[in-house]
Each structure stands twice: as C-alpha cells, then as structure tokens.
Amino acid sequence: MADITQLNLAEPDQIEWDDYEPGGEGTPPIPDGKYVLQAPVSFAFDATAERRLRVTLDPVVVVGPTHTGSKIRWIRLSTKRYANRNGSPVGDYLRACGVMASPITNEQYVTCIEATTGRVFQGTTQQHVYCNHKDTPHAAAAPYAIDGQVSIPKNGDGTSKLSFPCPVCQKTVFVNSQVRRFIDSIPKA
C-alpha cells in the first residue's frame, strides 16, 4: 500500500455510499440557432499562451426563446485582435452586452467584463465536438473536431448522438453547444 502518512491529510468527507449520486454526462447540447443568453455572475481570468488576457464565462444561461435554463459552459474569450477585422472575442462579447466603454489597458478590460455580471445578450450557438486524444497513444495526431448540428453523428432513429467514441483514439467525446457569434448591440457611430 502507498505511504500517505507524510501528506498531513484531513479526514475524508463522508459519502453515503448506498445513496450515491453519479455525475452527469455534462450539459446536453441545444439546437443550433439564435438565443437570448445571460452572462454569469463571476468571471475567471487567465493568460493565453501569447500572454493575452483571457476570460472564462461559465456558465452562460439560455433565457429564451426556447431551452430556457440550458447552460453553455466554458466559453473562453481573449483580447487578441482578429486577423481579419478590427475586433476581438472579448470586444464582441462586451458590445453584445451593451458595454459602451472603450477599454485600452488589461485593467480596463477586467472592469468592463465585470460590469457584464448577469447581463442579457444575444448570440448564436453551434454544437461542437473536440478531441485532442490527450493521454492516448494518438496524442500526436491532428485533433478531431466537428462544428455544427448537421455534422453530429446520428442514432438509428435519426436523433443526434450526445456522445460517441472519438474515431481517432476511441475515447468518449461529448457534444457541447458553444456560442459561435455574439450579436452586436451597439449602434454604429
């Protein structure tokens, strides 16, 4: 048996094993489309590999018109400017939320993002699957990715699968919905 005497552990939280509640399979995806969404009440910040400020929105909640209460998890947005337009993922999010400020510094971006707590905005969502084959013998292979509900593998009855084996590494992959586009709410100057 491994020696854990040096870890200075607290006693384990006690679990009622006869009444165990297993974790779910994550958040089921919603049909691709346009939704009214609500920003989270708190935000996690970190840096991208290029040292850009990045925020994680987790969760964004669907307010309507359908699938009210569904959650979209782990939306990560950076301040990196798009290669093909004068905008950025965080900029798109702030404008969708109606933030009129023009942040320049990282601190100003944080202030603006924190001002979106609980705000309602519009966006389009798309179902998504991604696997980088981590911790498998196929870790060096190109990632497996699907974007869009029409491309998700189907069950025998024609409904979309919620999970299936990655065709490259065979690990189970889950279908998620992602926000594909934040719909701008600021009138053009």
Ligand SMILES: [Zn+2]
């Ligand atoms: Zn895989």
